[in-house]
Amino acid sequence: MTARAWRRRDAVAAPAWPAVPPLLARLYATRGVRSPDELASTLAALQPAAALHGLEPALALLERALREQWRILVIGDFDADGATSTVLALLALRALGAAHADFLVPNRFTYGYGLTPGIVAEALASKRPDLIITVDNGIASHEGVQAAQAAGVRVLVTDHHLPGDSLPPADAIVNPNQPGCGFPSKHLAGVGVVFYVLSALRTRLRVGGWFAGRGLPEPNMADYLDLVALGTVADVVPLDANNRLLVSQGLARIRAGRCRPGITALFRVAERDPGRLVASDLGFVVAPRLNAAGRLDDMSEGILCLLTDSPEQALRMARELDALNQERRDIESGMQQEALAALQALRLGDDQVPAGLVLYDRHWHQGVIGILAGRIKERFHRPVIAFAPAQAPAYGEEPAELKGSARSIPGVHVRDVLDTVATRHPGLITRFGGHAMAAGLSLPAANLPAFREAFTRMLAEQVAPELFQAELLTDGELQPADFTEATARQLRDGGPWGQAFPEPLFEGEFLLLEQRLLKDKHLKLSLCHPDSNRVLDGIAFNIDRERWPNPACRRVRLAYRLDLNHFRGMETLQLRIEDMIAV
Incomplete structure (x- = not known):
């Protein structure tokens, strides 16, 4: 295993932002935030959709599809971003007045990724669409787009993946990474792209009197931000200011219980409280269970779990996904052992x-x-x-x-x-x-x-x-006065943290008072900062059993995150240890 070198982030003077605590201001500055405007959490601060290249022809196509009641088929991908994109597209299109909106997701073992000629043939045979909308795929699907159009089916591509040398001949393409697109947030996930497209469609329909003329209630697009947050975090796209805003809004809705029953059910089978979730819980708790369907079976199961309005049905499906995820973990464990054995044989x-x-x-x-x-x-x-x-x-x-x-x-x-x-x-x-x-x-x-x-x-x-x-970037040392539950809450609420906007990681030397092995692979520690009398709890997951526990160790240097442990209704400070070195 490659040893990790510790390095502190380059020092940046903490800006004097009145509404931001000094510790958070320093952390934000080292992560490239130059103005408190980049920390806005209201939807009014979202980048405007008008800068998306290809948006106007996409909206014209979608409006015509609604007015003429075309059969619309959403074709997604077999991962969490694809699943959330598919569900958001279906829910929003139906709320906007689409009477015939359905989905089809390729089985990875039969058709592979994207809008392939094979999945187009299945779509023509089973769904007979007038319009195909790709979500989280399609930017490289030249043959599939051509096959659909040859059959008289129009194609709208919504995607975020990097394009090749040429674009497919779709009727419209919305992708912030396509040539000529001036949209500043290039890191939208697939679910973010389709959210933008359908939010802009909602606005266009409102201006045209669509809802008033048909007696339709106008949907609140913010209701779909739980799906946007899940897909964005699961796809590990960089959390730039725009993505942080989308994720922050989605997390707030999930914590408040205003989310899809399927998301609530996936937290329930994982025995996690959605009221306390942080962004990483979407990536490490919900997404793997959702992804298990696409990895081992058919992502339609995950899509249907997110799509259902019935809490009972959602819970039943979530339990099935949880079982699939356990099977996936068992398979992966065996494969990892085989891979490591093969590498070890090379000496x-x-x-x-x-x-x-x-x-x-x-x-x-x-x-x-x-x-x-x-x-x-x-x-x-x-x-x-x-x-x-x-x-x-x-x-x-x-x-x-x-x-x-x-x-x-x-x-x-x-x-x-x-x-x-x-x-x-x-x-x-x-x-x-x-x-x-x-x-x-x-x-x-x-x-x-x-x-x-x-x-x-x-x-x-x-x-x-x-x-x-391998390098471990830290945010330096904390002062003894910072080791409080209040500071930990401040850091937790200062997110969302994630890809390209990492959760704060600190380093420091501590007295090691006690060490105890848990489940034969985790290490529970009692620690004390040399300049403080407070005893601190620490937890190191999946430790190296050849090095720890170490009865001879009395001082230890830690790379850690300031965390909160919830147990029997109590919230206590805990150091979540990423690396440790005996001193």
Whole structure:
């Protein structure tokens, strides 16, 4: 495992913002916030939709679809962003007056990702749409768009993924990352894009007298922000000011119980109180259970859980998703052990780990390779691609095609690396797409050795060696007076924290009074700051059993987050430890 070097964030003078506590002001400044305006939490501060390129033709198409009562089919993706995008689109379209709005989500094992010709053929046969709306996909679906249009079906693409060299010939495209788009928040998730489109449609219809003329109640688009928050956090997009605002508003609605019954049910099966949730709970508690449907079975189950208005039905579906998630965890655990065993067999020292790791096993589950790649990346701090057969091969045969899932490290744009590999080695990769930190690809199984060599060589040539050193960025030390429940609440409420806007992490040296092992893998600590008499509780999850517990240790240096522990109705201060070094 790659050791992590601790480094303090570059010092920035705390700005004097009257409404912001000094500690928070310092933390915000080190995260790039230059004005308190960037901390606005009211919807009035959202970036205006008018800057989205392609919005006007999209709205004209949607308005015509409503006026002529076209059959509208939403085609999403099989992850949490795709599921929330699909549910939001259906709920909002129906509230806006669509009488025929349905959905179809590709099964990853049958059709793969996006608007493929195969999913278009199924849509034509089973749904007979007049208009297809893609959510969280479509920007690379040239063949699928062409197949739909050849059958007389119009296509509106809403997506946030990076486009290729050309755009598909859709009737309209809304994507903040397409060429010529001046929308300043380039990090919208798929659910954020469709929220913007349908919010703008609501405004257009109101101005045109649509609701008054038909006696329809005008929907409040803010009612869908619970879905926007969930999809945004789950897709791990950077939390710029605009995304923080969307997530903050969604979290407030969930805490207040004003959310979809499915979200409430998913918290219930996880035995979590949604009234106390923070942004990370959406990513680590709700999203994995929702994603389990798309990874192991069919994301339609997750979509229906979020779509139902019945709390009883939502709870039943949430329990099924929870069971699927446990199955996913068991599968992933076995795959991780196999991957680590294979790497251990290579007998690599810390200075011999390749610039990139390309892993494959013919028995691995296609729906879990993304999580596996992420786990191995965290362990070795290298870009990782895990491959599985695209289709389960017959007994004794090797698969013809492989599907891979890539996870990267800060400073290495993995989609760009794949683009360079594909350009230098035509035909090596069949298709690929994604973001800086995550991507997907397909290639013939016979090409795997050549791809592994090309990928690792590209990284070794283009990536500075220091980027392969895992680094833990801290916000420095806290003063003894800061170790209070009030400060912890201040930090909790100062979010939402997340991707590119990380939760505060502090460092410091403490007296170690007591250490106790929990469940054979967690370490409970009693600590004392050298300049204070207060005894503090600490918890370190999934500790290295070769190093801890350490009975000889009396002083310890910690990288920790100031947290609150809720137990039997009491709220007490707790240090959530990310790393620890015996002094």
